[in-house]
Amino acid sequence: MVQTGARVRFAPSPTGYLHIGGARTALYDWLLARKTGGQFILRIEDTDRNRYVPDAVDDIKASLRWLGLDWDEGPDVGGEVGPYFQSERLELYKRYAEELVAADKAYYCFCTPERLAALREEQEARKQPSGYDRYCRSLTPAEVEKLKADGTPYVIRFKTPLTGQTRAVDALRGEMVFDHATLDDFVLLKSDGFPTYHLACVIDDHLMKITHVIRGEEWIVSSPRHFLLYQAFGWEPPVFVHLPIFLSPDGKGKLSKRHGATGVREFREKGYLPEALINFLLLLGWHPAGDQELFTLEEAAEAFSLERINVSPVSFSLEKLDWFNGIYIRKLPPADLAARCLPFLQKDGLLPDPCPPEKMEYLIRLIPLVQERIKLLSEISAALSYFLQDEIAPPAKELLIVKKGTAEETAAILRAVTAALETVPDFSEAALEETLRAVTASLNEKPGRVFMPVRVAVTGTTTTPGLFEVLAALGKERVLQRLRQAITVLEQ
């Protein structure tokens, strides 16, 4: 497989937001281009105006950028072989389709959608293989002229050879043989003047000098059509690489929306880091020669190779993504992580928007306390809520009471702690630890029996970062206030 200066394209259809499967395709495209010093091209295949979603293009571009997959040619950046929106290339497709008709390799078809539907229904009922019955293939030139002159809507269909076979080549799977008898005369140009995927994709890949077509496995069955088209035009086909499909984690069919997040934007909103998503996607269908697991985009581009892509379908299970996310969250410098968490905290009303510098500084100071405890950015609010609020709701009595102890016992412990903390000159972690351990000793208690009620009193929960860090970050005033609040609860 020659891999010098590969020209690869990611060609999404703007019928929805960027799907996670599309993101992996784009990633492999990008990787191959970067690995070989070639170009990564973004082409928008907006040939289906029925399913067109207006803001899909913006979402696709934003998601790719968020992932760090920048394109060398395409929307916003231009390029020599544009336009990169297929809707702006209609004349081109029409010309090539007519050329095929003139060469007797395609023909006009005037069949109505109703006739086609009835045909399909009949074939299904009889358990026959479905496909166009080539009704219009035998129309005489005079009949065609008449129909056209009458303004009858028509499509242009490819004249698939009736016998013989076509060998479609996949770089991973090798040669796949398809009998022409099982292929029908597929549509090239629709009656609205737009091309079908088959036509547009072959023409554009050729004109844009694409060397490698990386796309989903669902295209395998269509690939003989594409080889047939390359042959009909007399063009050299590119290398085809069909990526294994993402299966739903429950083992029922391919990944779809009912299995949770499938759009890149949803992962972003859930608090996943692009670094983690990239690393996760990289290893879902590709494996390095060694056993390295953590990859930056740059490292991946260095290590990537088409040969090590897997062909078997992949279950899209999120467990490992969460692990990757935790890893990358822990790797981030506090200021960086704080900046990434800020939107989530603002959304939850824990920080104002815009966020004043002193609050941002406090956030950065808090980050190290929770950094190794969150797996998603969205968990930051729950992790920091008691730091970012002046007051917390009084904890439940049962939560405060020390294990195998009584309310009075617990209150006594908290009173002792409160008294000790009132006189601590500096509220540093070291001083706090020294003081609390001294109280524990004087009470003749075990550390846990003293620390836990204090923890609950000042945070309202039993799972928190280290107690001394929490107290220091909270500050004397809030600590004492919350301690007194808890004592009140226990006295009731």
Place this chain on the structure above:
RNA sequence: GGUCCCAUCGUCUAGGGGUUAGGACACCGCCCUUUCACGGCGGCGGCAGGGGUUCAAAUCCCCUUGGGACUACCA
């Protein structure tokens, strides 16, 4: 129904004639420890089945089974 693709722990995978079948995630246990996490150590767990070929098969071939994709004037 037809065409095509795929098959190693629950999941992602390494291995592609001779391996005690390796790793990671998840799960479980232990250690660390004031809780939770992080980290460390250990454990559980797999070549879908059947035939060949071969001195030798997870590995090559065939069949079965299972899973999946496609079967539009959608991509």
